[in-house]
Amino acid sequence: MAEKKKNSAAEDAAKKALEAAAAKKAAGKKKIQHTYTQVGQETTTTEELLDATKKNALPCRIFAFVLWILAIGCEVMAILFFTHTVEFSFTTENPGWTISWAVSLGLDLVFVIIGSLLWKKGNHLDPAPKKNKARFWIQNNLGVIISVIAFAPFIIFALTDKKANKQSKIIAVVAAAIALVVAGLVSYDWNPLSQEEMLENAHIDTVYWTASGTVYHAYDDCGHLNNTVELFTGTSQTAIENGKTRLCKTCEARAAREAEITIDTSDKDVVTTKE
């Protein structure tokens, strides 16, 4: 009897869990009601479009350079403090001396990272053409190159300095090396976009995008749009003009799948006519 009761209790629990899962699924599937804002296309030719993307990227690129210059300025300060070339009464001995170069190095890292993030954003707004391999490589790796410039000289100066003791040297070199690696990893573009890739999808009649996103979608029921009410719609060229330079990967895969299905059925037609 007790066994039976136990069983039915377990069954009840299982049933409840199933119901909860079904309810959750239904809630997830519930279609969000979008509002649409139609956006007009401003450019017609590819040249005009590329001029527009350049203009979009320009502020990011200018700020990136300003921050990188500040970063290298901080590195110079760190070197001058570390080597006792510049001394304030506060920095003549520890802990003032350590604080002086360590803070300079920290600011160096902050400026490099923000600059590199802006540089990457600029490259996504206005990607480099892949056909020019050298330019494509330099443009997409400039953040990493700057990271090396922003820390490697300090490491060399710290290693070759004659006044600092061994312990200070080790701390300085390790700190700068970690900063270099962190800055390099943040600066590296793990998913670079090429101008060719951007232009390849620039001729879709109707796409959708959100105010904050960086991609545009071919389907307004794309899962990535489930949490956004306000959608903008227009041609893919318009989306690119508005800084959404990439087609959503999920939508791209779905479009490819649907195209494949169309090809499959046409293949079958060929087979039947042969028979």
Ligand SMILES: [Zn+2]
């Ligand atoms: Zn999508």
